[in-house]
Amino acid sequence: MAKLAHAQWSSRMTFVLAAAGSAVGLGNIWKFPYMVGESGGAAFVFVYLLCIALIGLPILVSEWLLGRRGQKNPASTMSELARGANKPKAWAIVGVSGIIGAFLILSFYSVIGGWSLYYTVNSVSGAFIGQDADGIGALFNGMLSNPGLLLLGHSVFMLLVIGIVARGVTKGLEGAVRILMPVLALLLVVLIGYGMSTGHFGEALTYMFNPDWSKLTAETVLAALGHAFFTLSLGMGIMMAYGSYLGKDINLLQTARTVIIMDTVIALGAGLAIFPIVFANNLDLASGPGLIFVTLPLAFGNMDGGLILGLMFFLLLTFAALTSAISLLEPVVEFVEERTPLSRVMATVVAGVGAWLLGIAALLSFNVWSEPLMFGLGVFDLLDTLTSKIMLPLTGLGAILFAAWCLDRKSVEAELELSTTGKSVWNIIARYVAPAGVIAVFVTGLI
Numbered sequence: 292m293a294k295l296a297h298a299q300w301s302s303r304m305t306f307v308l309a310a311a312g313s314a315v316g317l318g319n320i321w322k323f324p325y326m327v328g329e330s331g332g333a334a335f336v337f338v339y340l341l342c343i344a345l346i347g348l349p350i351l352v353s354e355w356l357l358g359r360r361g362q363k364n365p366a367s368t369m370s371e372l373a374r375g376a377n378k379p380k381a382w383a384i385v386g387v388s389g390i391i392g393a394f395l396i397l398s399f400y401s402v403i404g405g406w407s408l409y410y411t412v413n414s415v416s417g418a419f420i421g422q423d424a425d426g427i428g429a430l431f432n433g434m435l436s437n438p439g440l441l442l443l444g445h446s447v448f449m450l451l452v453i454g455i456v457a458r459g460v461t462k463g464l465e466g467a468v469r470i471l472m473p474v475l476a477l478l479l480v481v482l483i484g485y486g487m488s489t490g491h492f493g494e495a496l497t498y499m500f501n502p503d504w505s506k507l508t509a510e511t512v513l514a515a516l517g518h519a520f521f522t523l524s525l526g527m528g529i530m531m532a533y534g535s536y537l538g539k540d541i542n543l544l545q546t547a548r549t550v551i552i553m554d555t556v557i558a559l560g561a562g563l564a565i566f567p568i569v570f571a572n573n574l575d576l577a578s579g580p581g582l583i584f585v586t587l588p589l590a591f592g593n594m595d596g597g598l599i600l601g602l603m604f605f606l607l608l609t610f611a612a613l614t615s616a617i618s619l620l621e622p623v624v625e626f627v628e629e630r631t632p633l634s635r636v637m638a639t640v641v642a643g644v645g646a647w648l649l650g651i652a653a654l655l656s657f658n659v660w661s662e663p664l665m666f667g668l669g670v671f672d673l674l675d676t677l678t679s680k681i682m683l684p685l686t687g688l689g690a691i692l693f694a695a696w697c698l699d700r701k702s703v704e705a706e707l708e709l710s711t712t713g714k715s716v717w718n719i720i721a722r723y724v725a726p727a728g729v730i731a732v733f734v735t736g737l738i
């Protein structure tokens with residue numbers, strides 16, 4: 292997007308689609324359901340929704356607002372806005388740490404993108420047909436224990452991301468998002484319908500929406516907070532970068548609401564599609580990152596039209612993962628391009644290959660390198676924990692603190708087009724509730 296500096300999104304719709312393309316991805320369909328399963332269900336869902344509304348929304352708005360004012364990449368935006376507000380230049384750290392974090396996330400994100408590609412192939416080859424839970428489980432474990440296969444998937448996925456970003460055609464994808472996102476939502480509805488036919492839908496509903504508060508621990512609250520950041524693509528300067536192309540006439544709060552609703556509906560839909568299958572087959576709720584890969588293929592293998600629906604689903608999942616991965620690589624490329632003499636293509640290759648190499652370490656932690664590296668975690672879990680539970684919340688906290696405390700309050704209120712009550716609500720939430728929430732959760736979750 293570097294060449295488009297000072298350019299603007301052609302309409303609010305294109306912007307919403309680009310932001311939704313970044314937000315809706317593996318986080319919604321792969322990660323959210325397994326986190327719900329690992330954290331015991333509805334209590335986690337409830338805290339997650341609370342984090343989205345009280346912390347995610349104001350931070351999303353803050354990132355866009357900062358980006359729109361700075362009109363640069365996140366690191367330069369932060370240092371310039373800090374200078375303009377007579378604040379220490381150190382605020383640029385918020386931008387820089389975002390870029391590092393995006394690189395780290397991309398490395399393991401691509402590994403899962405590779406799983407999705409492999410499952411696309413599996414769905415066409417008929418690998419799911421007539422399988423029971425054991426057969427589907429064996430397919431997944433077979434993949435996980437095969438480093439060559441994981442490497443192939445990871446490499447193809449990363450090549451696609453590098454190819455798209457190097458050619459600078461990321462903007463061409465919004466048109467596709469406009470069509471494919473509704474199709475994805477429709478497929479989830481079909482899968483929810485299948486879930487109802489298993490007779491275990493009620494159990495899934497209770498599991499997801501009837502909280503058992505005893506399941507809530509400081510750690511699951513931190514996980515919910517981290518995931519709120521992850522799913523909305525917050526805390527990595529990505530939304531800030533998108534905001535830098537945003538026209539002055541666009542209402543940030545309304546736009547944030549639209550993107551958040553889309554993101555949340557897809558995540559909850561994925562949960563409602565998956566949990567009935569878990570209960571119907573007595574699968575392990577806490578099976579972790581493999582959850583969607585051991586549940587949905589069971590549905591595809593045993594329903595009418597499952598072959599074509601399975602193919603469509605995994606293709607769409609791969610596409611959703613691609614649009615998110617692109618948004619992760621883009622800021623890293625812009626940064627490399629700006630700070631080195633490399634051309635855009637070379638900068639993309641360097642950043643992409645770097646993330647690819649780190650991704651190899653992540654994928655090996657599923658098989659030959661499974662012994663813990665640090666804090667009892669392997670490389671994959673380490674990258675996930677470091678980014679979601681530490682870097683995203685801290686960087687997002689920096690963004691909202693800056694927007695709420697360092698910028699001129701009146702001008703922010705005017706920019707957000709707030710009513711009198713709106714002003715008080717915004718100031719209470721952005722200045723106190725959201726930052727205090729992040730700090731409280733962060734501190735209690737880590738100790």
Ligand code: TRP
Pocket residue numbers: 313314315316317318319393396520521522523524525526527529615616618619683
């Ligand atoms: N939000 C994406 C998802 O849910 C992942 C993602 C894209 C992301 N860009 C990001 C996460 C920036 C954190 C920061 O799959």
